[in-house]
Amino acid sequence: MSKRALSGRLGLFLLLLLLAACNLNMAPNDASVPITGAPVVQMVSPLPNAAYLEGVPVNIQALISNAGPDIDRVEIVVDDEPFTALPTPNEAGGASFTVAESWPAEGIGAHTIVVTAFRADGTASTPVSVTISVVSQGSQPAQPDDNANDNTAGGPSSDAGNDNSQNDNQNTNSGQVQAQDTPEPTDPPEPTDPPEPTNTPTPNKPMATFTTGVNIRRGPDTLFNPPIGSYAANDRAEILAVNSARTWYKIRYYNSEGWVFGNLLTVSGNVDSLPIDEGPPKPTLTPTPVPATATPNINVNLVAGNISTDPSDKKCGKTFKIYIDVANFGETKSPGGTIAVEDSSNGLVTRTSGSFGEIEAGKTVKVGPIPLTVDTNWGADHTLTLIIDPNNAIAETNEDDNRGSRTYELGRGDC
Missing domain, CATH: 2.30.30.40 (SH3 Domains)
Structure with a gap:
């Protein structure tokens, strides 16, 4: 073989190697990072050590992250007794989602609420718990009239509701009374006439x-x-x-x-x-933040859409659920965040908050339920306002389209 032919074949071989290397470098990397490990539960509501009257609904809300499509159920346990199990709660298959449930405050005293998320293969999150207290509806005695003394007016006596530690000390010491000398008897004093009563007006x-x-x-x-x-x-x-x-x-x-x-x-x-x-x-309203995943070249635009409630006929003192469509009009995936909720009427404002998971670019998700109870100004017009990412924790190309609102008339209900 001539040197010229050998040199030509060697050049062709090097050219093929170079083209193969370019194809490898230009191959797209569309593989998504799989979600592994146990899901993570974060309790949003109720707050620790909150007090509720017996029979008043307790709103239980939790954020489940590191989730994915294989979440089988979310279980809620109250005082070591199963309360409810929410099957297939993450139908959208997102990396995070929220669940909400209402528990009627039953039984006076302390109660522990535990939330746990389970995958289909049996992998469970670390149970997250919160302890609240329930107070009797009838434990407040009837108020006395204006002639009652200071110890009973407006509520129970100063001993009501305490842990009876003073009585415990008295009972403990009752068996430790030291012997004392018996005094000599003395003649009783001469009786005297009682003083004339005086009319002292009661404040x-x-x-x-x-x-x-x-x-x-x-x-x-x-x-x-x-x-x-x-x-x-x-x-x-x-x-x-x-x-x-x-x-x-x-x-x-x-x-x-x-x-x-x-x-x-x-x-x-x-x-x-x-x-x-x-x-x-x-206090300052600070909704529980959801950690945002750092993403290079973020191009996110969250837009508030349709707001709906369940039931649609809202009543004073009755808990209803709020839903809102949140769209991402940006070009990159949005991290999860929070939603501030305000119900206003005649200067009175009732507030709560909710959260949402990651939203892919060009997608719209329905966020909720967010429970809310309004107990003021029945029969009047109310404005329900929802603000997406109220603290601007998510960098967006447009921060002016994160707010949505609707008006309604609050029925009388229990008020």
């Missing part, structure tokens, strides 16, 4: 009589959420103070204190000498 204490069922809050604003308890219509409580705008009253609640909105009660007694109290500092 005219200011009292609140509730015209409807009301929530008791830690401070004078609906931002103090969740409520620490409630009173039923026609219940009474002693008024302790009023804010400077005279729109909220501080009242005695069991052997503690709380705040109620002034439009939901009538006042009797002398309120001229009530002290002015502005209450504790207002």
Whole structure:
């Protein structure tokens, strides 16, 4: 073979190797990263150590991440007893999703709620629990009239609801009484006439009589959420103070204190000498953030779509569920985030929050349910507003289309 032919064949061989290497480098990498390991549960609601009146619905909401399409069920257990199992809760197969359920507060005392997610192969998340307390509807005694003494007006005596530690100490020490010398008997004193009775007027204490069922809050604003308890219509409580705008009253609640909105009660007694109290500092609404996965060259645009509720006929004091369509008009996948919910009417605002999982580019997902209970201004128009990513934790190409709202009239219900 000539040197010229050998050199030509060698050049052709090198050219083929170069083309093969280019094809390997240009091959697309469309393989998605599989989800492995156990799912992860994050409890959104209720908050730890929250107090609920017996029979009042407790909204249970949890965020399941590291999920995927093989989630078989989510189980909710209350006090070591199965409460409900939600089958195939992640029909969309997303990396994260939310579940919501309502438990009627049954049984006075502390209760532990546990949420666990299971894959189809039996792999389970680490159970996540929260402990709340349930208070009796009837444990608040009837309020006395204006001639009652200071120890009983507006609520139970100072010993009500405590752990009886003083009585325990007395019982423990009852068997340890030291012997003492018996004193010598003495002659009884001569009887004397009792003093003449004097007419001492009883102070005219200011009292609140509730015209409807009301929530008791830690401070004078609906931002103090969740409520620490409630009173039923026609219940009474002693008024302790009023804010400077005279729109909220501080009242005695069991052997503690709380705040109620002034439009939901009538006042009797002398309120001229009530002290002015502005209450504790207002809290800031901070929905539970969902960690965002860092993505290079993010091009995300989240847009609020249709808002719906179940049931559509909303009633005062009745929990309803909220759904919203969230679209990603961007070119890259959006990480999960939060949704702020505000219900406003005549200056009163009720707030809650929800969350959503990752949304692929060009896709629309229905987020919910987000439970909400509104107990003010029945018979009036209300505006329900949902804000996607309210803290701007997700970088977007347009931050001005994350808000949606609708109006409705709140029925009377239980109020």
